[in-house]
Amino acid sequence: MGCKDCGACSAGETPIREDGRMRILLMGNPNVGKSVFFSRLTGVHALSSNYPGTTVGFTQGVIRHKGLCADLIDVPGAYTLDPTNEAEEIARRIINEGADRVILVIDATALERNLVMALQVLAYHIPTIIALNMTDEARHKGILLDVERLEKELGVPIYKTVATTGSGISDIVDNMDKARVSGITAMTKEERWQKIGHIIAEVQTVTHRHHTLLDRAEDISAHPLFGGLAGIVILTLSFTLIRFLGEGLVDHIFDPIFENLWLPLLNKLSAFLGEGYLRSLLIGRLFDGAIDLEQSMGVLSTGFYVEFGMVLPYIIAFYAALSFLEDLGYLPRLAVVFDALLHRFGIHGYAIIPTLLGFGCNVPGILATRVLESKRERFIAATLISVGVPCVSIQAMLASTLGPFGVKYIASVYVVLLIVWLILGRLMNLTLSGFSPELIVEIPPYRIPSLKAWMAKLWFRIKDFFLEATPLVLGGIFLVNILDMAGILERIGRALTPFFHKVLGLPPSTAVPVVMGMFRKDIAMGLLIPLNLTAHQMLVAVIVLSMTFPCIATFVVMWKELGALRMLEASALMICSAVAAGALLNLLLAAL
Ligand SMILES: Nc1nc2c(ncn2[C@@H]2O[C@H](COP(=O)(O)OP(=O)(O)OP(=O)(O)O)[C@@H](O)[C@H]2O)c(=O)[nH]1
Numbered sequence: 058m059g060c061k062d063c064g065a066c067s068a069g070e071t072p073i074r075e076d077g078r079m080r081i082l083l084m085g086n087p088n089v090g091k092s093v094f095f096s097r098l099t100g101v102h103a104l105s106s107n108y109p110g111t112t113v114g115f116t117q118g119v120i121r122h123k124g125l126c127a128d129l130i131d132v133p134g135a136y137t138l139d140p141t142n143e144a145e146e147i148a149r150r151i152i153n154e155g156a157d158r159v160i161l162v163i164d165a166t167a168l169e170r171n172l173v174m175a176l177q178v179l180a181y182h183i184p185t186i187i188a189l190n191m192t193d194e195a196r197h198k199g200i201l202l203d204v205e206r207l208e209k210e211l212g213v214p215i216y217k218t219v220a221t222t223g224s225g226i227s228d229i230v231d232n233m234d235k236a237r238v239s240g241i242t243a244m245t246k247e248e249r250w251q252k253i254g255h256i257i258a259e260v261q262t263v264t265h266r267h268h269t270l271l272d273r274a275e276d277i278s279a280h281p282l283f284g285g286l287a288g289i290v291i292l293t294l295s296f297t298l299i300r301f302l303g304e305g306l307v308d309h310i311f312d313p314i315f316e317n318l319w320l321p322l323l324n325k326l327s328a329f330l331g332e333g334y335l336r337s338l339l340i341g342r343l344f345d346g347a348i349d350l351e352q353s354m355g356v357l358s359t360g361f362y363v364e365f366g367m368v369l370p371y372i373i374a375f376y377a378a379l380s381f382l383e384d385l386g387y388l389p390r391l392a393v394v395f396d397a398l399l400h401r402f403g404i405h406g407y408a409i410i411p412t413l414l415g416f417g418c419n420v421p422g423i424l425a426t427r428v429l430e431s432k433r434e435r436f437i438a439a440t441l442i443s444v445g446v447p448c449v450s451i452q453a454m455l456a457s458t459l460g461p462f463g464v465k466y467i468a469s470v471y472v473v474l475l476i477v478w479l480i481l482g483r484l485m486n487l488t489l490s491g492f493s494p495e496l497i498v499e500i501p502p503y504r505i506p507s508l509k510a511w512m513a514k515l516w517f518r519i520k521d522f523f524l525e526a527t528p529l530v531l532g533g534i535f536l537v538n539i540l541d542m543a544g545i546l547e548r549i550g551r552a553l554t555p556f557f558h559k560v561l562g563l564p565p566s567t568a569v570p571v572v573m574g575m576f577r578k579d580i581a582m583g584l585l586i587p588l589n590l591t592a593h594q595m596l597v598a599v600i601v602l603s604m605t606f607p608c609i610a611t612f613v614v615m616w617k618e619l620g621a622l623r624m625l626e627a628s629a630l631m632i633c634s635a636v637a638a639g640a641l642l643n644l645l646l647a648a649l
C-alpha cells in the first residue's frame with residue numbers, strides 16, 4: 058500500500074520506500090524507555106511503567122517529521138532474540154518479518170546486559186541508529202561512556218537521550234537517514250560475551266559515588282525480612298487509600314452529579330416516553346412512581362449509575378495508586394518478596410504484577426501474564442486471577458450488597474477468595490505437568506514518578522474503561538432486559554431452583570441474577586439487593602458470583618491468550634470451585 062493510499066501521511070510527505078511507508082522498529086531490552094520514546098515520536102500513548110514487561114504485545118503508530126513519514130512499531134522488550142517468553146517470541150517474529158530501520162534503545166546504566174540483544178539485532182543487517190537512553194541516571198551513578206568509541210565498535214551512529222525529558226529525541230529522528238548497516242555478524246554465545254567484555258573495557262568507566270536515600274529504600278524493600286513487612290504495609294496502605302479515595306469520589310462528586318443532574322433528566326425522559334417497551338428498556342421499573350438508580354434496571358438508569366457512578370470512582374482510585382507504584386518501580390520488588398510463596402502455587406513471584414492489575418480489571422491482568430515464561434504458569438496465573446481476584450466492579454458491588462450487613466461480611470468474601478486462591482493454586486500446581494522456572498527478574502532503580510506521566514497514564518486507563526465498559530454495559534443490560542421480557546430468564550431460574558435451594562441454600566429468585574452474571578457481574582449483584590436475602594444467603598450468592606468470571610470480556614481474553622481448550626478448562630474449574638465454595642459455606646453457616 059502506498060503512503061498516500063493509507064491516509065495517514067499527506068501529499069507533501071515522502072516515504073523512503075516507493076512501494077509503501079517505511080517500517081521502523083523500536084527495539085531494546087525491557088524497561089529501557091522504548092514506550093516513552095514511542096509516545097513522544099508518534100503522539101500515540103503507549104503504557105510505560107518502571108518494570109520490565111510493560112509492553113507485551115506491540116503497538117504501532119506513525120512518525121511524521123520533516124517530510125519523513127514512517128510506521129513505528131514499539132516492539133516488546135527482549136533480553137535476547139533466542140526467546141525465553143512470549144514477549145521475546147513476538148520481538149523475534151517482528152524483526153524476522155523485516156524492517157527498513159531499527160531504532161535500538163540502550164540503557165546507558167546497564168550497557169553490558171543491553172549489548173547481548175544489541176549485537177543480535179545488529180547482525181540482522183538492517184540500517185540501525187542507537188539511542189543511548191537513561192544518560193541522566195548513568196551520570197548519577199557515576200557511569201561514563203565513550204560514545205565515539207562505542208560507535209566505532211558497533212558501526213552505527215549513537216545519540217545520547219533522556220526519553221522522559223525528550224532530550225536527544227530530535228537527534229534521532231533528524232538523523233534517521235544516517236542509520237547504517239553494522240559490520241557485526243552472527244556470533245556464538247561465547248564469541249558474543251567476548252566481544253561484550255572487550256567493548257565494556259574500551260568504553261565504560263565507573264567512578265565512585267555516595268548512596269542516596271532512594272538507594273537505601275531500594276535495599277530495604279528487597280530485603281528478605283524488612284521487604285516482606287514493607288510489602289504488607291505498602292499494600293495495606295494502598296488498598297486503604299483506594300477505598301478512602303473511591304468513597305470520597307462517590308460521596309462528594311459522583312452521587313451529587315447523578316442525583317442533581319442525571320436523575321432530573323431521566324425523570325423528564327420517563328414522563329416523555331410514558332408506559333411501554335422503550336421506557337422499560339431505557340428507564341426500567343419505577344418504585345412508587347420514582348426511578349431508583351440502583352434497582353430500576355434500565356440501560357440509562359441502573360446501567361449508567363452502576364458503571365459510572367459506582368464503579369468508575371473506584372477505577373480512578375485504583376489506577377491512581379497502582380500507576381504510582383508502577384512508575385516508582387516498587388512492583389518488581391514485591392515480586393522478589395512474594396516469590397517463595399508464589400512458587401508453592403506453580404508460578405513465580407512476577408505473577409504478583411498481573412495479579413495486582415487484576416484487582417482493577419481482570420482483562421489487563423490476564424494479558425500481563427504474558428511476561429511469565431511457560432504456558433503452564435500462564436494458565437495457572439490467569440485462572441487464579443479470573444476466579445480468585447475480584448475486579449473493581451465486583452468490589453464496588455461487594456460494598457453495596459454486603460455493606461448493609463456489616464464490614465465483617467465484606468471481609469469474609471476476601472478471606473474466602475484468598476482461601477480458594479491458595480487451594481486452587483496448590484491443586485493446579487500438583488496436577489498440571491511441568492515446573493515453574495526460577496525467578497530471574499531485573500529490578501529497576503526507584504524513579505520519582507513524573508506528575509505529567511502519571512496523569513497521562515491514569516487518563517489512558519480511564520479512557521480504556523469507558524471504551525470497553527460502555528458497549529458491554531449497554532449491550533449487557535439490553536440483552537438481559539430482552540431475555541427478561543421474553544420470559545427466558547424466568548424459565549432458566551425455575552429450572553435451576555432445586556439446585557440453588559438444595560446445594561446453596563438460596564431462594565429461587567437468586568437463579569436469575571446468577572445467570573445474568575455471565576453478561577455483567579456488577580449489575581447482577583445489584584439485582585440481588587431487592588431480594589430481601591438474609592445476611593448468610595447474600596454472602597453465599599455474592600461469593601458464587603465473585604468467583605465466576607467477572608464479565609464476558611474475560612472469557613474472550615482467556616480464549617485469545619490461552620486457546621479455546623484452556624479457556625474451557627479454566628471455566629470448568631471456575632464453576633466447580635464456585636459451586637464447591639458456595640455449598641461448603643452454606644453448610645458451614647447452617648452449622649453455626
Ligand atoms: N531517568 C530516566 N527514566 C527513564 C528514561 N526513559 C524512560 N524512563 C523511565 O523508565 C521506565 C521504563 O520506561 P518504558 O518506556 O515503560 O520502558 P520500555 O522499554 O517500553 O519497557 P517494556 O515495555 O517493559 O519493554 C519508566 O518508568 C520511564 O519513565 C530516561 O531517559 N531517564
Ligand SMILES: [Mg+2]
Nearest residue numbers: 091092111112
Ligand atoms: Mg514498553
